Amino acid sequence: DAEITQSPRHKITETGRQVTLACHQTWNHNNMFWYRQDLGHGLRLIHYSYGVQDTNKGEVSDGYSVSRSNTEDLPLTLESAASSQTSVYFCASSEERGSYNEQFFGPGTRLTVL
Amino acid sequence: QKEVEQDPGPLSVPEGAIVSLNCTYSNSAFQYFMWYRQYSRKGPELLMYTYSSGNKEDGRFTAQVDKSSKYISLFIRDSQPSDSATYLCAMRSGGYQKVTFGTGTKLQVIP
Numbered sequence: 269d270a271e272i273t274q275s276p277r278h279k280i281t282e283t284g285r286q287v288t289l290a291c292h293q294t295w296n297h298n299n300m301f302w303y304r305q306d307l308g309h310g311l312r313l314i315h316y317s318y319g320v321q322d323t324n325k326g327e328v329s330d331g332y333s334v335s336r337s338n339t340e341d342l343p344l345t346l347e348s349a350a351s352s353q354t355s356v357y358f359c360a361s362s363e364e365r366g367s368y369n370e371q372f373f374g375p376g377t378r379l380t381v382l
Numbered sequence: 383q384k385e386v387e388q389d390p391g392p393l394s395v396p397e398g399a400i401v402s403l404n405c406t407y408s409n410s411a412f413q414y415f416m417w418y419r420q421y422s423r424k425g426p427e428l429l430m431y432t433y434s435s436g437n438k439e440d441g442r443f444t445a446q447v448d449k450s451s452k453y454i455s456l457f458i459r460d461s462q463p464s465d466s467a468t469y470l471c472a473m474r475s476g477g478y479q480k481v482t483f484g485t486g487t488k489l490q491v492i493p
Contacts, residue, residue, distance in 0.1 A: 291477075294398075299479045301480075303483075308390070308485060309485060310388070310470065310483050310484055310485035310486050311426070311470065311483040311486075312483075313480065316480065318479065358425055358426070360406075360425075362479055369474075369479055370416075370428045370431070371426075371428070371481060372427030373426050373427065375424060375425050376423070376424070376425055376427050
């Protein structure tokens, strides 16, 4: 069965370190998204991609970067981790443009920055 | 002002009750409306999807959209303990894949 996976599921790091969160999907979806979820804010879009070599900034992109070298993967990098980036991170993917574009979410990565 | 407003709850109801969850929005460009359900420590999953104003029913769930009032609702009939989760409304403009989510309402159904 097609799926979307994230790794690691839990990560503790220190302020200033570079961290990369992995996202891998086997749906063969062109669209991929990274969100962070915080109490009182819900899901906020960090970066998104509509295909290989395409990346776009979301509403909370400062301090984060992504790259898309193939269809299956969209890794999220925190250049220099800050305590404000402690959060739960979700990756999602969806099909091409159309009236129905359900986003399929991964299980999430819980990141703690000390 | 947020584009999508949703009461975070928590909402606690007895088993069998009718539950009403609501969101308001300010962006008149939103055309597609969704409800996602998120169990604790899991990713959200799509529950309902609507495009036009009016009602859409799926089993015990009814999604209602009122574009003139910029108001959407999710009704759950005969609520079950297994419905205990956080419900997120979501919406997007036509032709774009980006989705704007509400903050989510945490629901607890007491047996």
